[in-house]
Amino acid sequence: MSRAQTDIELPAKCARWRRPGTLPMFSYYNRLVMLVLGANIATLVYGLQVGLWWSSNDVLQTLSGLVVANLSLTILIRQQYVINLLFWLATRAPTTWPLAIRRSLAKVYHFGGLHSGGAIAAIAWFAALLGSMVWQRLAGTGAVSLTLIGLSTGLFGVLLLMAIMALPGIRARFHNAFECTHRFAGWAALLMFWATTLIFARDQNPSTALTVVLAHSASFWMLLLLTLSIALPWLRLRKVPVSLVRPSSHAVLVRFDHHTPFAGSSTAISRHPLWEWHSFANIPAPGARGFRLIISRAGDWTGEFIEQAPTHVWVKGITTAGVAHVETLFKSVVYIATGSGIGPVLPHVLAGKVPIRLIWSTRSPRATYGDALVDEILRAQPDALIWDTDVLGKPDLLQLGYTAVQSFGAEALICISNQTLTQRLVEEMEARGIPAYGAIWDS
Template identity: 40%
Template sequence: MTPSPITSTGPSTGTTTPSIHSDKGGNEKQIEAVTERAVLPEQLGSELSRQVRHKYASSYRKIFAAIFTVNCAVFVALMVKSNGNPNSRDVGSAASANLMGSILFRQEEFVNLWYEIFTCVPHSWPLYIRKRLAKVFHYGGCHSGAGTAAVVWYLLYTVLATKEWIEEPLTDVLVNMITSWVLVSMFLIILTSAHPNLRRRFHDYFEAFHRFAGWTALSTFWVHNIFSARVTARQLDMSLGAVLVSSPNFWFICVSTSCTIASWSRLRHRTVYPEKLSNHATRLHFKYRGMAPFYGLKISDKPLTEWHAFATIPDTDPESGKIVGFSVVVSNAGDWTKEQIAKSHERKLWVRGAPLHGLLYTSKLFRRIVVVATGSGIGPCLSLLFAGITPRRVFWSTREPLGTYGPQVVAEVKRADPNAVIWNTHERGYPDIVREVYQLVHESNAEAVFIISNPKVTEKVVYGMTTRGVPAYGAIFDS
């Protein structure tokens, strides 16, 4: 079958073809690409070792386990220190510290800071260090690990608070116990709804539970903290203010509350200018601010019930070339996206929080990469392609790329990689994607692979590359 005019396939002649890419300063670099067909190597290790190392022992789970191990060590230390009868204030402080840590890893500026720290190393550092630093996007393990630990600590605190009320049934102690049980109930609702299986199956309900139970817990936390301080003030014969300012709980909850306020205080109703690409996709343009590459934003038309995260693409002025706005590509993947595609008129949508770095920002750590996208996954990749920082090859598999996403999107891909492989699945069927991606790695001598796709294809490519010794990174769906 003759390939379409926009489809590029790797030649098998054994010759070399120079590929031109621009660096961050706009200077062109020529990279000699080896073009003979590569033989896909055998996977490393046994089936069991591959499953354990590359599937079950993910960085996300390692981080989760590390946080839980630290908390277990602290629990043992408290038990030893108190001869098996831990102080409720110490337990409460441990719970509050974990809760603060969990919320911090959902605060945009804090997360961006971690990205900046992990990606600031030079390319002269060994690859085995850089490929591990690139896994900073697994920070969700910190959020869930600290959150789960907070629930366990608070359950223990509530048991101790109930014991104190039984021993001393005063009003302040009673309120302290009741608010503790309310907090534990809210935390258990959040924890249960966040289980990956339930989250995927009932995502809209998960968002509602997570948000409203979280707000209820935060409000109750303040009431609980004040009454708990009153109990302590009476026991130690101190003023309420002195107890509060000397309590770690008070400062932990101040930080947690500030993080929540910081995000929601930036809730804005912004005008959006749609550019309908096809019946399957649309591009939403925002003009209220410029947006540098490698950022994402949350968008909604129902801010209290659901939010949708999209990677932003800088929009430039055709004459000056300056960034004057940004856009997001939306494809048909559910009721909300279908509704946005159907609306072709100018309107307003809600945006919240600060722009957030994502997976593709870590591509800066590598000298050369291969970018893989399927379908609308090309949307987030356009920001990376626009940045032009890292030399890259592109593999994009989709149905009717020109008809679905329009000539401008295709042109942006070809501009970033003149030899991009744009695989039209309508003409050629589905590719052997692991083999095709490895071919591009072989041609360009890339150090890493980045993929934006659905969970099934992402896992297939990441597993197929990492088990052959090629660092590969794809979005995780349980963070």
């Protein structure tokens, strides 16, 4: 990067009243949460207006349906095939469309807001359902067994535990506990939902055959679909061989040959499939079979992986689209990566589907990741700015990013870094009118 390029002045941020959509509290994620909650509140208000909640004989059926509807949204929006479909639909827009539309479509990776909103609403409706069951039991106005109330109370406790563990502060501090809770408590909740569904159907229709009741129950069929959705990734569980190259004690390059994923996707791997799973960006090479992952030391699991290199790892599900997959919505893109964040960026650099300008900030890139990887990047992107922090110190990535966007004429910036830096760069860029994207750490 020449001296002239680095002299581009960073403008002031727009006034807050002119950019409310760029503030974290108004993120697309939070907007989707509010959309779901708003729809549920509207349903609640409508029920109050027509007297549904206290006069209808079918109030338990209605509340049960609302729980299942929100639960379905919560689970299905995280299904890998659904995620890939959402990304596929969002990226169908041609680059001839107005940038205002394309920059909004590129926020597709905020779909987790539907997951969170649905989960909150499902728990709230379940609390109302449980309260209604207790009231009807005490009043003697409905067929509600003590078994159903007891099982529902336990299920409500499990759902609350999962919700508490998913709170951002708790999830970040106790991430392994969060993952285990979501996995094992989630399975327990699914089994308990099946039990409550069967008992509820029996209690509400004691004189009709259970099979007949279930055949006409929308909740039963949705629960069946949700069970299949949850089981599907595990039905694809397999142990595959890997080969590793360790250029340093900080990083390892893992090679897979069992299939070739698409650029912009990720794969979840594990050494013990019932416990920890970690997702890494796939690095396929154009015209070559297989793919690589870059794993850098960032905790106990990655440290053990580097020091005690396995010959096989477990994989499950299918490769899933990630944030950088939205690059095709833009005519040109600036990528900012730090450290092993080069992993999610490299497949796009190699594929060359979109004109790219790369800024990579890392410690001793050749010593850490190997000459072969650095040379591969430079062959594909000769103009890449590789900033060695051991030699040059920490860069002003905001200034570098803005300069690159202006000098390259890029339509958008994508940042792959740690949570703090990613959120800061995305907000700072968007506050200056530049579409910016980066992971949101919502799972």
